[in-house]
Amino acid sequence: MNSMTVGFAGLTHLGLISAVAAASRGVEVVGFSDDMNLVGAVNHGHFPILEPGLPETFAKYREQLSFTARLEDLAACDVIYIALDVVTDDRGQSDLDPVRSMIANVLKVLRKDALLVVLCQVPPGFTRSLPLASERLFYQVETLVFGNAMERATQPERIILGQSEVQKPIPEALSQFLKTFNCPILPMRYESAELAKISINMCLIASVSVANLMAELCAHLGADWSEIVPALRLDKRIGPYAYLKPGLGISGGNLERDVENVVRLSGMTGSEAGVARAWMTDSRYRKEWPLRQLHREVLAHKPYARIAILGLAYKENTASTKNSPSLVLITQLTKCAIQAYDPAVSLEAGIFPQLETVPDALAACRGADAVVIMTPWPEFARLQPDRIAKEMEGRIVIDPYRMLDPESCHSAGLRQLVLGAQ
Amino acid sequence: MINHHWTEPQKPGRVCILGNRGFVAAAVAQALVERGVATQTIGANEINLAGPDAGLQLAGRLRREDVLVFVAARAPSKTIPLFMENLAMAKAVGEAIGQTAPAQVIYISSDAVYRDDLDLVREGDCAHPGSLHGAMHVAREALLQAVYKGLLCVLRPSLLYGATDPHNGYGPNRFMRQVAAGQTITLFGEGEERRDHVWIRDVAEVVYRVIAHRSWGVLNVATGHSFSFREVAEQVVALFEKPVAIQGTPRQNPVMHRHYDSTAGFKAFPDFHYTPLKDGLAQTCLQGMKKL
Structure with a gap:
């Protein structure tokens, strides 16, 4: 492949992962954000996200990666990806204004022979509405999975590419870059690609x-x-x-x-x-399953119980708490004393007055009437039920993801409540 | 699905209860009086809510700082005249609260507002009644919402039981009277239908808490545990020294169950839990069922 430079506008979860994955395919990469502090941190290998494999891949391909807060630096790119995470509100509605704003800025510096690819999660019709000639404008489906994003970005199952007309050949620069991922490339019209996601x-x-x-x-x-x-x-x-x-x-x-x-x-x-x-x-x-179990098994007899919460993130291997079942549960346990532990999430003090964060899982279990494992972090699967039982005051372990071994729980005298079995 | 105007409970001022002789009204009044709440019941002997000028009469009795608990109804509202009479009562209440705007209005509705074939009932489910009785409650709820913009709380109880029940409907109350009289309990079919039975004192407790928090919104009054009528019959028989037979009959209608998602109740009142059916039945048995 001839030397080419690919830009990523937006150093979000999506942008950072995609930029590092692109570097791993042998291209030069320019990552842009107008946040100078963020750019400085990333240049030093400090990332605002937790993602297995990211630091290692970044270190391996460091020489091909440059990060900048100067918009003009994107002018060096043959292809520029718009890679902002799209923010959603509590009702799941997207705020697309930052994406439109970023696109408007990038169009100011996009070379006349360069291509623009929208990588953000946009609704059908968005890409076609953009003010750029259709032969230079593309939409690529991202299939980021938090906690597994690096692997999926470097080894995608397929690449779904939206363009103005399905029969049009993909421009050489973009085609060359996409082929480096060694997976099927599925071209389709913009709207199909947007709806495919x-x-x-x-x-x-x-x-x-x-x-x-x-x-x-x-x-x-x-x-x-x-x-x-x-x-x-x-x-x-x-x-x-x-x-x-x-x-x-x-x-x-x-x-x-x-x-x-x-x-x-x-x-x-x-x-x-x-x-x-x-x-x-x-x-x-489903999100309220742990609350119902707690009320039935513990709070009906002891409304002011001490509860251990293991896990605050919405899933393992991420520090994101967006719509996290754990926080939904904590919000409802206003009468309880809560001891919480998460390997990656640290909550601001005072958000939940009844909650105390502790440095490890066993400390959270200390004196608890019930333990609730709300995030399936791998380290929770390594907890020994007999150690938990020794720390606890009560015997109830609410373990929706069945992280603990049922036999060991039984032997330790714990009553383990899981999803999918009695 | 309810919100609290007062996060921490406070002792309320005067509470006016529309209805005084009914099963629910009497239980609520008793619970409030036991807690030292100034309580005034207004029965049909004082104001005939379906009569002329009832709205004006009621308005004359209410004060702005009052909490009004609207229980009164001609139930079950199975005929058109009864349906219209119940709406006339609600019209009078609407006129009165439109004039006086009391601090809070609590309407005791019914789970009959939900579709009959709804297996798992939640407050957010669409009210789509399959009976005139359910339609009457939906219409009353809508009427109150239209005229009153204050703190309106609608409570929708499931099936109720208790010693003072005057209806003797199919379920714990009738079963208890039958066993006490040494009669065989006759089930519809084999009594497979599962229902959520609520002890009347728990209803009164929920109403008290709604008042103490000045809550507004919609809340089902249900335990979250459903039992078949046969299981209920067996539990009732086990409470008495002299057992009676439980007999099934040929099934006339398809089996329909009803369960409740009680999460909204847990959220509203985290330190309140319904009395388990077994305990509620035992308490009722101790009190002795009122003779009809």
């Missing part, structure tokens, strides 16, 4: 919703969802990587945003979106 998320939510429903039935009927899952994974129509782990609803903001998009678009076009609304209702119900 949403479609992927809808399929994931559908799988998770089914898993949660069936897991709850298992718990009521004496079945065990973990015994059923391998059978489903061997079914070609479902597949080995299907989202079949029961959980506490959907979180993180991105999935919620896409459901909101589907409901909005359906309202606009007169399509039936009842199933998407049902997913959100279901998600809220």
